[in-house]
Amino acid sequence: MDAAMRVLIAEDDPDSRALLQRILEKERYRVTAADNGRAAWEAFQAAPCPLVITDWLMPQMGGLELCRKIRAAKTSGYVYIILVTAREAKEDLVQAMDAGANDYVTKPYDRGELLARVRSGTRIVELEQQLSEKNRLLSQEQEKSQRLLLSIFPSAVAERLKQDASPIADCVEEATVLFADIHNFAGLAADRSPLQVVGLLKEVFSRFDRLAERFGLEKIKTIGDTYMAASGVPQPRPDHAEAAADLALAMQREMMGFDAGTRVPLRLRIGIDSGPVIAGVIGTARLAYDLWGETVVAAEQVKTYGLPGFIQVTEAAWQRLRDKYILEERGEFFVQGKGAVTTYLLTGRRAAVP
Structure with missing residues (x-):
C-alpha cells in the first residue's frame, strides 16, 4: 500500500468522521475530512483524491450527488469511491453503483471490513496508476516513433506504411x-x-x-x-x-x-x-x-x-x-x-x- 495515498472523507456526523479519520490515519493514509457533501466537493475540486469515502445522507449535498459530480469531473487519475450508509436494501445498492460508487459499506460498519474494502480500493487505484503510467510511456514512445517515421518519410507515405x-x-x-x-x-x-x-x-x-x-x-x-x-x-x-x-x-x-x-x-x-x-x-x-x-x-x-x-x-x-x-x-x-x-x-x- 502506498503510504502517501490520500483519502477524502465526507461525513456529517462528527463522531463518525473523527473515528473514520483515526482509523485511516493509523493505517498511514493522508486524510482530508469534510462535514457535508458540498464541502467535500469543493475540497475535491481543489485537490482531487484517488480514494473517497462518503456518507449517503448529508446536508447541502448528498453522497449520491457527490458521486455523480466526481464521475463527471475530468480528473487526471482514477477515483475509487466507497459509499457508507445505514441503507441495506438491494435497490439502494443498485442506486449507489449507478451513481458511480465502486463499493458499498453499511452502518454500523466493522473496522476490519471497512479497512479491507479501503485496501481493495487502494490496490485498484495503484493498478490504475501503474496502467496510466505505462500508457503514458507507451504514448511517448509512439510519438517518438511517429516523429522518427515522419523524419524519414513523407507524411502520406508514413500513413501508408503504418496501415x-x-x-x-x-x-x-x-x-x-x-x-x-x-x-x-x-x-x-x-x-x-x-x-x-x-x-x-x-x-x-x-x-x-x-x-x-x-x-x-x-x-x-x-x-x-x-x-x-x-x-x-x-x-x-x-x-x-x-x-x-x-x-x-x-x-x-x-x-x-x-x-x-x-x-x-x-x-x-x-x-x-x-x-x-x-x-x-x-x-x-x-x-x-x-x-x-x-x-x-x-x-x-x-x-x-x-x-x-x-x-x-x-x-x-x-x-x-x-x-x-x-x-x-x-x-x-x-x-x-x-x-x-x-x-x-x-x-x-x-x-x-x-
Whole structure:
C-alpha cells in the first residue's frame, strides 16, 4: 500500500468522521475530512483524491450527488469511491453503483471490513496508476516513433506504411526533381576537421529543409554535399515546376547571405527536370523513400553540368516555367536516356503584370 495515498472523507456526523479519520490515519493514509457533501466537493475540486469515502445522507449535498459530480469531473487519475450508509436494501445498492460508487459499506460498519474494502480500493487505484503510467510511456514512445517515421518519410507515405505492409511503388506522371550541390566542397572541406565538415553540412541542409517545407517540396535525401528534393510527390500538384523553381531561387539567395567561415562564399549548382518518375519505398533493415527514372537522371546530370551559383533546367522544365520565370538558353548537353537536351539558366521570376 502506498503510504502517501490520500483519502477524502465526507461525513456529517462528527463522531463518525473523527473515528473514520483515526482509523485511516493509523493505517498511514493522508486524510482530508469534510462535514457535508458540498464541502467535500469543493475540497475535491481543489485537490482531487484517488480514494473517497462518503456518507449517503448529508446536508447541502448528498453522497449520491457527490458521486455523480466526481464521475463527471475530468480528473487526471482514477477515483475509487466507497459509499457508507445505514441503507441495506438491494435497490439502494443498485442506486449507489449507478451513481458511480465502486463499493458499498453499511452502518454500523466493522473496522476490519471497512479497512479491507479501503485496501481493495487502494490496490485498484495503484493498478490504475501503474496502467496510466505505462500508457503514458507507451504514448511517448509512439510519438517518438511517429516523429522518427515522419523524419524519414513523407507524411502520406508514413500513413501508408503504418496501415499496409504491401510494397509502395507509384508511377507519378507529373513531377519536378531538384538536385543541388556545393561547388568545390571537397576543396572547402580539405582544411576542416570531420566535425566541422559535418557541422557545416548540417547547417546548410537544415536551411534547405526549412525552405523545402516552406515551398511544399519533399526532401528525398542527401548524398555527401548533394541535396535532392521533389515536387508533386507523393501528393500531386499542378504547380510542381513552379514550386521547385521558387525553392531553387530561395536556396541561391540563402547561400548569398550565409557566412560559412570559408575563404570564398559557398556557391550552389542546381539542376531541375520535370516529367514522370517512379516513387517508392525500398530496403528491409533501413527503409528509404526514393525516386527513379529519366527525370531523376536528367535533373542530376544538368546539375553536374551546371555553373556555380546558377540554376540549370531542362527543356521539359523550361516548357512549364517560361511564362512566369526569366530563363536564358545555355546550350545542349547529353543526358543519359534522353540524348541531347537543351538547357536553360533560371535567373528569376518575371514581374507580375498588373
